Amino acid sequence: MKKKTILLSLIALITIGTTSVKAQTPIYWGVKGEMNMSNFLLCDFKTLKSRMKVGPNLGGFMRVELNENFAIQPELSFFYRNSKMKMKVDSDKKDTFQQWGMQLPIYALGQYKAYNGLFYGGIGPFVGLGFDATLDDLDIDLYKKSADKTPMKRWDFGLGLLLGYEFDNGIQVNAGYQIGLVNQVDDLSGLKDVISGTDDAKMKTQTVNLGIGFRF
Numbered sequence: 001m002k003k004k005t006i007l008l009s010l011i012a013l014i015t016i017g018t019t020s021v022k023a024q025t026p027i028y029w030g031v032k033g034e035m036n037m038s039n040f041l042l043c044d045f046k047t048l049k050s051r052m053k054v055g056p057n058l059g060g061f062m063r064v065e066l067n068e069n070f071a072i073q074p075e076l077s078f079f080y081r082n083s084k085m086k087m088k089v090d091s092d093k094k095d096t097f098q099q100w101g102m103q104l105p106i107y108a109l110g111q112y113k114a115y116n117g118l119f120y121g122g123i124g125p126f127v128g129l130g131f132d133a134t135l136d137d138l139d140i141d142l143y144k145k146s147a148d149k150t151p152m153k154r155w156d157f158g159l160g161l162l163l164g165y166e167f168d169n170g171i172q173v174n175a176g177y178q179i180g181l182v183n184q185v186d187d188l189s190g191l192k193d194v195i196s197g198t199d200d201a202k203m204k205t206q207t208v209n210l211g212i213g214f215r216f
Helices: 002-021
Strands: 027-045 049-067 070-088 093-114 117-135 155-166 171-180 197-215
Touching: 027 070, 027 171, 049 093, 049 197, 070 117, 093 155, 155 197
Parallel strands: none
Antiparallel strands: 027 049, 027 197, 049 070, 070 093, 093 117, 117 155, 155 171, 171 197
16 A cells, blocks of 8 residues: 555656646657566575566656756656576576566656767656566466465565667667665465575565667
8 A cells, every 4th residue: 555655646746747847848758668687686585596587668758857957757667577586406496587567767867968969867766566477487476365465566666777868869778777675575485385585585676778769
């Protein structure tokens, strides 16, 4: 419930901010396509390892130009992520983690015009929601409830960095990094046969993005 409140609050802030600045501030829209490389930062797992694999992001953004050198850029993107998971050292068991979901980041951007284009870089929070997450080979649904808990949490919250260059025709190239601040582990008691960890085990998301975009 708390994370739903955060997401709704961010959407409300975007709506209010857009309404209040629309009359006097330029607002631009755009689309982005990215390649993501993702895995998990793990703590207190006895043997579990997570290795980056590649997946796609697709979404759009809104840029609110507050002045020549500063803008606010909310985005909405849908993603597919996967990571190679090594379960136990003794059996060398491996599986592929797969996840579909969406993210809402909001970046505070600094920008500088140069070479008939625009350099930009920013930082900001994001809220994420997973639609589906599985261990593919073992056919385990990580969002399936047992005793009102799931192995993995659907909601995520974290911090993102964005760096890019926009050409004078509106085409963009960009790179980004996102790190989750919320422990994604909910209840692993049903996965003891494949995942070995302590009661304090933590699993946080980490993603590197490379892509192109177009601002209308």
